[in-house]
Amino acid sequence: MRVLMTPPSPHVPDEPPDLIIEELSLRYGAQVLCADLSVTLPGGRTTALLGPSGVGKSSLLKAIAGLVPAHAGRITASDGRPVTDRVAYMAQQDLLLPWLCVLDNVTLGARLRGEVADRDFAHHLLNRVGLAGVAKALPQTLSGGMRQRAAIARTLYERQPFVLMDEPFSALDAITRARIQDLAAELLAGRTVLLITHDPLEACRLGHEMRVLSGLPARLGSPMTVPGAVPRPADAAAVLEAQGALLRRLIAEAA
Numbered sequence: 728m729r730v731l732m733t734p735p736s737p738h739v740p741d742e743p744p745d746l747i748i749e750e751l752s753l754r755y756g757a758q759v760l761c762a763d764l765s766v767t768l769p770g771g772r773t774t775a776l777l778g779p780s781g782v783g784k785s786s787l788l789k790a791i792a793g794l795v796p797a798h799a800g801r802i803t804a805s806d807g808r809p810v811t812d813r814v815a816y817m818a819q820q821d822l823l824l825p826w827l828c829v830l831d832n833v834t835l836g837a838r839l840r841g842e843v844a845d846r847d848f849a850h851h852l853l854n855r856v857g858l859a860g861v862a863k864a865l866p867q868t869l870s871g872g873m874r875q876r877a878a879i880a881r882t883l884y885e886r887q888p889f890v891l892m893d894e895p896f897s898a899l900d901a902i903t904r905a906r907i908q909d910l911a912a913e914l915l916a917g918r919t920v921l922l923i924t925h926d927p928l929e930a931c932r933l934g935h936e937m938r939v940l941s942g943l944p945a946r947l948g949s950p951m952t953v954p955g956a957v958p959r960p961a962d963a964a965a966v967l968e969a970q971g972a973l974l975r976r977l978i979a980e981a982a
Contacts, residue, residue, distance in 0.1 A: 743771030744806040744888060746791070746919050751800030753786050760786055761945040763800075766938075770805065770888075773912075773920040773957065774950075775934030777927065777973070779981055783945045784923045785819065788891045791921070792816040804889075815885035817892045821878035823866040829853065830862040833881045845884075852880040855910050857903070871898050879907060883914045890920045896929065905961065908933055912958040927973040931966045932959050937973055941980035948976065 746768040753760040760783035768774045778784055789795040791802055793811030804810050815836075823832045833852065834844035853859050856876040866874055875898040882892065895911070896904045912933055924930050930937045935957065936950040953959060953969040960966065 742806070743917055743919050744804040744808070745770045746810065746889060746921070747801075747803045747805060748791075749801045749803070751787075751790065751802065752798040753783060753790055753795070754798050755783070755786060759944045761940075764945065764947060765800075766947055767805075768919055768921060769935070770919045771917050772935035773915065773918075773922055773933055775922045775924055775930035775937045776940055777924060777930055777937065777977060778940035778945070779977075780925075782940050782943065784940055785893055787940070788816065788893055788921065788923060791889070792891055810889060813887050814889045814891060815882050815887040817878055817882040817890075817895050819893045819897075821866070821874040823874055823877060823881075825866055828863045828865060829858060829869070829877050832866065832877060833884050835881065836885050849880070849884055852883055852914075853877075856880050856907060872900065872903065875899060876903070876907060879911065883911065888919060890915055890918045892920065893923045894925065895922070897925075904929075909958045927970045927977065928961060928966070930973060931969045932961060933957050937969075939973075939976055939980055948980070951976075 748764060748766050751764040752762045776784055786795060790797050791810065792814045802810055824835065827835065830849055830853065833849045834846065837844045850862065853862050856879060858873060858876055858880065861869060861873065866877070869877065879895055882890065896908060899907060908929065922933060931953050936952050938950055939948040941948065951969065951973060954965050955963065
């Protein structure tokens with residue numbers, strides 16, 4: 728197996744597009760999850776989305792990815808090009824195909840598109856997430872945390888302008904989580920990212936802005952920001968202060 732120490736430089740758009748959500752309405756059965764939800768996610772930046780379970784965060788990601796239909800509204804890009812065919816999406820479950828080895832799972836998107844897989848970049852990612860030694864292993868031989876790291880590598884491999892991640896670091900231990908968060912921030916620079924998390928500290932480390940989705944029908948709170956470039960040090964005074972403020976907002980919204 729060949730592992731590159733310096734990866735190929737992924738293409739980053741000169742002007743990363745904004746993701747524009749206009750008057751979006753989503754339903755889950757008879758339940759209205761959101762109605763007339765409008766927000767613009769700034770291009771080339773990470774928006775961290777928090778909120779209680781069941782409020783519709785995952786449904787919003789699926790709607791952006793084109794996996795569930797919207798009852799009303801529009802989801803567009805500021806460059807006028809379609810959104811759904813330019814999305815890298817990571818669900819809460821790792822969704823690794825059990826009959827493919829880890830390496831082939833990472834490069835699955837390229838194979839489905841009929842492209843030649845960039846195996847050098849895939850090996851580099853597996854090395855960075857600590858899975859270089861299991862590239863040929865099947866998913867069922869891996870621990871839950873290892874499977875999640877493989878799914879993160881697959882998402883990072885896609886190099887799409889829009890990246891949707893649903894609690895991508897939740898199954899990782901604290902040390903691995905911090906390391907993979909740093910890697911994600913590095914490789915997602917210049918992408919338009921929507922990151923769902925239940926961890927205020929994670930949001931404050933990785934988010935250029937943080938928003939809280941709450942209520943039914945859900946409403947989106949005003950953005951919060953933290954000074955400093957991402958990934959921010961977990962013990963930085965501004966991060967700790969923002970973490971406390973964000974936690975207080977979450978508690979208030981849940982009351």
